[in-house]
Amino acid sequence: MPDQTIHRRGLMLVLSSPSGAGKTSIARALLQAEPGLAMSVSATTRAPRPGETDGVDYHFLDIPRFQAMLAENAFLEHARVFDHFYGTPKAPVEAALGTGKDVLFDIDWQGTQQLAQNARDDLVAVFILPPSLVELERRLKGRAQDSDAVVQQRMAKAADEMSHWREYDYVVVNHDLATSIRGVQAILAAERLKRDRQVGLADFVNRLRGV
Amino acid sequence: MPDQTIHRRGLMLVLSSPSGAGKTSIARALLQAEPGLAMSVSATTRAPRPGETDGVDYHFLDIPRFQAMLAENAFLEHARVFDHFYGTPKAPVEAALGTGKDVLFDIDWQGTQQLAQNARDDLVAVFILPPSLVELERRLKGRAQDSDAVVQQRMAKAADEMSHWREYDYVVVNHDLATSIRGVQAILAAERLKRDRQVGLADFVNRLRGV
Numbered sequence: 332m333p334d335q336t337i338h339r340r341g342l343m344l345v346l347s348s349p350s351g352a353g354k355t356s357i358a359r360a361l362l363q364a365e366p367g368l369a370m371s372v373s374a375t376t377r378a379p380r381p382g383e384t385d386g387v388d389y390h391f392l393d394i395p396r397f398q399a400m401l402a403e404n405a406f407l408e409h410a411r412v413f414d415h416f417y418g419t420p421k422a423p424v425e426a427a428l429g430t431g432k433d434v435l436f437d438i439d440w441q442g443t444q445q446l447a448q449n450a451r452d453d454l455v456a457v458f459i460l461p462p463s464l465v466e467l468e469r470r471l472k473g474r475a476q477d478s479d480a481v482v483q484q485r486m487a488k489a490a491d492e493m494s495h496w497r498e499y500d501y502v503v504v505n506h507d508l509a510t511s512i513r514g515v516q517a518i519l520a521a522e523r524l525k526r527d528r529q530v531g532l533a534d535f536v537n538r539l540r541g542v
Numbered sequence: 543m544p545d546q547t548i549h550r551r552g553l554m555l556v557l558s559s560p561s562g563a564g565k566t567s568i569a570r571a572l573l574q575a576e577p578g579l580a581m582s583v584s585a586t587t588r589a590p591r592p593g594e595t596d597g598v599d600y601h602f603l604d605i606p607r608f609q610a611m612l613a614e615n616a617f618l619e620h621a622r623v624f625d626h627f628y629g630t631p632k633a634p635v636e637a638a639l640g641t642g643k644d645v646l647f648d649i650d651w652q653g654t655q656q657l658a659q660n661a662r663d664d665l666v667a668v669f670i671l672p673p674s675l676v677e678l679e680r681r682l683k684g685r686a687q688d689s690d691a692v693v694q695q696r697m698a699k700a701a702d703e704m705s706h707w708r709e710y711d712y713v714v715v716n717h718d719l720a721t722s723i724r725g726v727q728a729i730l731a732a733e734r735l736k737r738d739r740q741v742g743l744a745d746f747v748n749r750l751r752g753v
Contacts, residue, residue: 489750496747524725526713536705
């Protein structure tokens with residue numbers, strides 16, 4: 332029976348990648364396989380789209396509320412995209428970590444940099460790469476009716492995102508989806524065994540040593 | 543098909559624990575399950591025992607040869623136990639790591655400290671703890687004919703070893719052997735995906751980015 336004195340602080344598992352690398356499929360499989368892992372829910376000031384549920388897809392906030400939270404330093408990371416704000420509220424993440432739950436983030440290198448500034452010890456950052464340039468181009472070209480300009484824009488965005496691979500702890504080249512999922516699951520399992528994430532080990536060891 | 547430009551530098555996986563924590567069973571299972579992992583073979587100046595094979599159980603060296611290697615700084619770690627020397631020769635470990643093989647070490651905290659001084663970047667240090675004091679005492683008491691003094695000596699040695707748990711990257715409390723084996727396998731799989739262990743990633747990403 333596990334010793335009651337040891338409990339685990341949760342971790343923040345970040346997956347970043349250029350679009351088309353398979354990140355979404357990996358994230359979906361992880362959430363299904365790992366009951367102790369939950370997706371981070373972002374806040375946004377954009378309007379809900381049909382079918383989106385407040386508190387599930389996003390926390391939908393008005394701009395004054397978002398700005399008040401910004402002023403209170405209540406976000407782990409945030410960004411403005413055109414006229415809309417997006418951000419990760421601190422409080423629910425902190426509550427999850429404190430009870431030993433792990434939180435999954437699907438964010439880009441800019442969000443990851445902010446998380447690293449605000450919560451480096453809790454962060455496990457994984458970068459997913461596509462297996463080849465041919466495969467990446469195939470996926471970014473998407474639908475046949477996309478203009479060359481749109482495709483070029485996607486390629487440039489992917490190239491920019493990939494230039495930040497060195498800022499991540501782990502790199503998974505997604506040759507094969509099942510192997511990549513097992514790889515990220517191993518990262519999660521291993522990081523849970525890191526000495527620093529196990530609270531109460533000092534007391535536990537003292538008891539083993541009879542002191 | 544995996545990209546030929548990325549290859550992996552091997553890692554040194556250290557398992558330490560007080561005796562009776564299950565380390566030997568975990569190591570044996572790991573070596574069976576992981577073809578890319580080989581046990582480090584120590585050198586020693588003690589005489590071979592019946593059934594021991596030179597180069598398999600130990601590299602059996604005479605004292606002048608061992609001391610010459612010491613003088614050449616040819617050991618990753620070494621120790622003197624009573625009249626005998628023990629040590630891990632650098633060259634075979636370096637050869638294995640260079641070709642992407644991982645090497646398993648069953649050494650105590652003193653050996654681990656020396657490995658950390660000589661090869662910190664290649665080191666993954668795992669400490670195995672017994673599940674409880676009751677269980678540890680049961681295992682250390684061993685055979686009924688052992689004197690109290692012998693048992694006390696074992697307990698003191700275990701307590702000393704356990705006082706060094708903070709010097710390890712990962713801590714596995716061995717409640718259940720199968721779970722502990724899976725845990726150490728996850729550590730190995732995850733550490734293989736660490737950015738720094740994947741040689742050639744920079745070139746690979748540059749090609750993906752078209753630069």
